[in-house]
Amino acid sequence: QQQVKQSPQSLIVQKGGISIINCAYENTAFDYFPWYQQFPGKGPALLIAIRPDVSEKKEGRFTISFNKSAKQFSLHIMDSQPGDSATYFCAASPGGYNKLIFGAGTRLAVHP
Amino acid sequence: DVKVTQSSRYLVKRTGEKVFLECVQDMDHENMFWYRQDPGLGLRLIYFSYDVKMKEKGDIPEGYSVSREKKERFSLILESASTNQTSMYLCASSLPVDTEAFFGQGTRLTVV
Numbered sequence: 001q002q003q004v005k006q007s008p009q010s011l012i013v014q015k016g017g018i019s020i021i022n023c024a025y026e027n028t029a030f031d032y033f034p035w036y037q038q039f040p041g042k043g044p045a046l047l048i049a050i051r052p053d054v055s056e057k058k059e060g061r062f063t064i065s066f067n068k069s070a071k072q073f074s075l076h077i078m079d080s081q082p083g084d085s086a087t088y089f090c091a092a093s094p095g096g097y098n099k100l101i102f103g104a105g106t107r108l109a110v111h112p
Numbered sequence: 113d114v115k116v117t118q119s120s121r122y123l124v125k126r127t128g129e130k131v132f133l134e135c136v137q138d139m140d141h142e143n144m145f146w147y148r149q150d151p152g153l154g155l156r157l158i159y160f161s162y163d164v165k166m167k168e169k170g171d172i173p174e175g176y177s178v179s180r181e182k183k184e185r186f187s188l189i190l191e192s193a194s195t196n197q198t199s200m201y202l203c204a205s206s207l208p209v210d211t212e213a214f215f216g217q218g219t220r221l222t223v224v
Contacts, residue, residue, distance in 0.1 A: 043215030
């Protein structure tokens, strides 16, 4: 049973559109929520991260929205570009040490 | 440039063989991780180490063991390889608190 549930499994977006990926968790001990981006043949790399004391964090075209009461968080990619085509993983870690638990991943394809 | 290096990109082993996957990091990180990545299942944590000679089981430790005799090196051992261990294996390292985890490029292991 996955501790972090991610949806959708795959996503197709037109260039310039908004990509939205959602994650949900049950363990209330989680208090660090990063998103990782993975290109084919490469290891995942950190994209953006949030802690539950804020509801939103924005870095460039990438925004994390966090809903602590619903135990959900999401990644929004504004003005999606073909270069954003990759697999995206949400993750969560319990407080105190960086033991990352990942979601199943979303394969994003941005069509020109 | 920070680096996590996995000893092999591709490995083919026979059923029943003892297999060693090696990982070295040059960032003086306390934490090191082994994940396996399978389509539709994301990254699943096999083992986690937060200090030399310290280890903690992840979600799927069965059939695996680990060794961390030096801070920079974390080895994953498949005691008796089986075909269901055919997968992509990813090593990562991080500082002990909630910060970026750096991944290696992965080892694609095929057990025949």
